[in-house]
Amino acid sequence: ILNVEQSPQSLHVQEGDSTNFTCSFPSSNFYALHWYRWETAKSPEALFVMTLNGDEKKKGRISATLNTKEGYSYLYIKGSQPEDSATYLCAFRAGANNLFFGTGTRLTVIP
Amino acid sequence: DAGITQSPRHKVTETGTPVTLRCHQTENHRYMYWYRQDPGHGLRLIHYSYGVKDTDKGEVSDGYSVSRSKTEDFLLTLESATSSQTSVYFCAISFSGSVETQYFGPGTRLLVL
Numbered sequence: 056i057l058n059v060e061q062s063p064q065s066l067h068v069q070e071g072d073s074t075n076f077t078c079s080f081p082s083s084n085f086y087a088l089h090w091y092r093w094e095t096a097k098s099p100e101a102l103f104v105m106t107l108n109g110d111e112k113k114k115g116r117i118s119a120t121l122n123t124k125e126g127y128s129y130l131y132i133k134g135s136q137p138e139d140s141a142t143y144l145c146a147f148r149a150g151a152n153n154l155f156f157g158t159g160t161r162l163t164v165i166p
Numbered sequence: 167d168a169g170i171t172q173s174p175r176h177k178v179t180e181t182g183t184p185v186t187l188r189c190h191q192t193e194n195h196r197y198m199y200w201y202r203q204d205p206g207h208g209l210r211l212i213h214y215s216y217g218v219k220d221t222d223k224g225e226v227s228d229g230y231s232v233s234r235s236k237t238e239d240f241l242l243t244l245e246s247a248t249s250s251q252t253s254v255y256f257c258a259i260s261f262s263g264s265v266e267t268q269y270f271g272p273g274t275r276l277l278v279l
Contacts, residue, residue: 059208086265089267089268097272098256098270098271098272098273099209099256099270100270101267101268101269104265104266104267106265144208144209146208146209148265153211153214153224153225154209154211154268155208156208156209156210157208158206158207158208159208
C-alpha cells in the first residue's frame with residue numbers, strides 16, 4: 056500500500072479565481088501519475104496521465120505539472136467556473152497494474 | 167463515454183448472504199478492475215483481471231472473489247457479506263495495464279444490514 060496525499064482536502068473559491076492543489080506521492084518506483092475529475096453522483100472522469108518528470112499537460116482551463124524527483128504534481132484551474140465544482144483525484148502508479156488513489160480535493164466554485 | 171455498465175446499481179442485503187456484482191464492458195479492453203470507495207479513503211483496488219480467467223488481488227481483497235469467464239464480464243462476489251463491506255463499488259477498464267487511463271463505470275451502492 057502506497058501513500059498518496061492530496062491537499063487541501065477541500066476548498067471554496069469565487070467564480071473567476073484561479074486555484075491549484077497538490078498531489079504528493081512516493082518518489083521511488085514511479086511509473087505514472089493520473090488525474091481524475093469526479094462529479095457528485097457520477098463516475099471518475101480521466102483528465103491527464105503523466106509519465107515523465109517535468110511533464111505538463113493542459114485541457115482547456117485545467118493544467119497539471121509533474122515532479123517525479125520530489126514526488127509531487129500540481130493541478131491548476133484558471134478562471135474557475137461553477138461547473139468546475141467536483142472532487143479532483145490523483146492516482147499514483149508504481150507498477151504495471153495497480154493505481155493508488157489519494158482521497159481527493161473537493162473544489163466548490165461559488166458563483 | 168466508455169461502454170461500461172454495472173449491475174445492480176443499488177442493493178440492500180443482510181449479513182451473511184452472498185452477493186454478486188457484475189461489470190459489463192463493450193470496449194473489448196483487456197484489463198478490468200474492481201474498486202471500493204469509502205469516506206476518508208481513496209478508491210481502493212479489490213481485484214483486477216488482465217485477461218479471461220486471469221485475475222489478481224488488490225490491496226483490499228479479503229472477503230471478495232472474482233471471476234472472468236469472458237472478456238466483457240467481470241464478476242465480484244462477496245461470499246458472505248459483512249457490514250464492513252457496505253460501500254460503493256466501482257468497476258474500471260483499461261486497454262492495457264501500463265500507463266493507460268482507467269475508465270470507470272457508474273458504481274454500485276451496496277448496503278449490508
